[in-house]
Amino acid sequence: MFERQFIDSLDFANNNRELHGEITLAEMPRLQDKLSIPEVSFEHGHTEKINYTLHGFRDRNDKPMLKVKLDGLFQLQCQRCLQGIAYPLKLISQLLLVNHWDDSSVEEDEIDSILVDNHLDLLALFEEEILLNLPFAPRHPVGDCRPVQEGYVVEEIGRIDTNPFAVLSELKYK
Ligand SMILES: [Zn+2]
Known part of the structure; x- marks a missing residue:
């Protein structure tokens, strides 16, 4: 100190x-x-x-x-x-x-x-x-702020954890 x-x-x-x-x-x-x-x-x-x-x-x-x-x-x-x-x-x-x-x-x-x-x-x-x-x-620097994107990623993982098949079938028909 x-x-x-x-x-x-x-x-x-x-x-x-x-x-x-x-x-x-x-x-x-x-x-x-x-x-x-x-x-x-x-x-x-x-x-x-x-x-x-x-x-x-x-x-x-x-x-x-x-x-x-x-x-x-x-x-x-x-x-x-x-x-x-x-x-x-x-x-x-x-x-x-x-x-x-x-x-x-x-x-x-x-x-x-x-x-x-x-x-x-x-x-x-x-x-x-x-x-x-x-x-x-x-x-x-412009474009480097990421909180919105990070929030989106976390949400997606949450959905896969609770119901992986539902997400998979959604993806198939996109
Ligand atoms: Zn920032």
Whole structure:
């Protein structure tokens, strides 16, 4: 299990620190709400894992930065058929550390920034980054949604089990 880790973000950037590790979905309740995960996978401890790398540095303008790299695999829920979709997470984001929200000047507004924090909660930071980057309405590629067809197959098997000859004779005269 991931021990809740906190860093001093400015110190982390100033000293080029780096952290690697692994977190599990079970530790991120806000994210779990967005995903399609069968309850069983938690009961049996098969929680999905995410590898993380956190790297602190000062950029070429001598601004303190954090680089977050997350790597994992999720099940999202298709908005059309409500079945799971495998979603590989490959996220790299660079965050500028600012003292106040108005510190980030206009020409840098394409860079995400976070407030300097000497007790930054890593798990909360990673969870937030993942949530910001999840597709808004994930869907299978057109033609790949299958629940209707699966329902039909199950029904047919049920009919054969209860009365195989009736189904056979129907087929003959088609
Ligand atoms: Zn679908």
